């Protein structure tokens with residue numbers, strides 16, 4: 001990155017510092033991962049210069065020979081990997097992908113059903129502060145208050161009462177499996193579209209450790225940067241033909257695939273980010289390798305080992321465990337209800353990165369909720385296994401229970417760094433470290 005250093009030593013240094021933070025700490029945010037250098041090289045390529053509005057063979061600009069090859073290859077790989085009929089690889093990220101599907105399947109103000117944010121759904125599944133909650137009518141379902149599990153009878157009851165146009169099966173902080181088949185049965189009973197948003201679990205599905213939503217569902221959205229371990233971005237996958245022939249599409253000759261493509265472009269986006277599409281293609285190739293199955297299996301094994309250790313430490317986990325890559329600590333039994341932010345900040349001192357999160361039926365505010373969400377995708381990419389999870393679980397238990405104890409957290413930071421250094425990440429960045437010793441102006445920015 002010598003050119004970056006010459007042009008902008010401040011940004012250069014921040015990138016190095018962030019890289020060092022990633023290399024010396026423990027990353028337990030379940031939506032994060034570490035991409036390969038190959039994926040980063042595709043992202044940092046001259047493809048970023050190209051405008052290519054439209055789709056392969058139907059562009060609005062010249063010079064598309066190689067761009068078309070790249071997009072077609074990304075589509076082919078996604079189709080093969082997931083078993084999808086139709087794929088759109090252009091969405092900029094997960095939220096715009098969901099926006100496009102809503103745009104394709106509903107008129108403004110129509111009703112859909114998604115899981116309540118506090119119970120493990122995503123912002124784009126009907127939160128009041130998001131387009132999904134502002135522009136559409138939302139009927140949320142929640143998990144069972146006692147077990148913390150999705151109750152499909154309850155989902156069916158709400159669907160029969162509310163008659164939504166779309167039902168979303170998905171999770172962002174739900175630590176158990178999704179029963180796509182059961183959701184599909186409800187969708188068919190009430191003539192709703194089934195949107196499976198597999199953003200969090202795409203890598204587990206590809207790796208064969210979570211049931212696939214194919215071939216049941218109508219539409220699947222996924223981010224590419226979570227368990228799938230690709231660049232920031234998203235995919236929309238769907239059937240080609242429309243299963244439902246409803247009011248909205250009367251008079252339209254478009255099938256489901258065409259509805260989705262035209263919702264992405266020209267509906268919501270302009271030029272696709274070709275460098276990101278290329279990086280998605282690279283990540284899809286990596287995910288098709290046999291090693292990726294081993295990775296996905298280890299992610300789940302590690303999550304189970306970490307959850308077991310946390311519970312052995314006396315911590316309460318939502319649903320008392322995990323089936324996937326993530327878990328949520330319920331801080332309320334420790335008397336730390338509404339203290340999620342402080343626990344998160346304390347863990348930052350120890351070099352352990354997590355994210356505060358609501359627990360189901362949380363009375364506390366979203367800025368200071370009662371839960372801590374953690375997951376194992378990043379640490380597993382780094383090469384850690386059950387033994388390390390046990391050690392990390394022990395530290396976590398200790399740190400959460402004693403989050404006021406700065407001395408303990410600082411001492412823990414040294415052990416954390418030592419463990420992280422045994423699993424080197426992006427080692428080439430070390431040699432580039434800060435040769436000019438440039439003073440960052442960042443303190444002025446922080447004062448603001």
Ligand SMILES: *Cc1c(COP(=O)(O)O)cnc(C)c1O
Pocket residue numbers: 031093094095096098121122124170171172197198199200223233
């Ligand atoms: C992360 C996530 C998204 C949004 O992805 P962004 O890329 O952050 O916009 C959408 N749905 C689910 C279920 C997610 O977990």
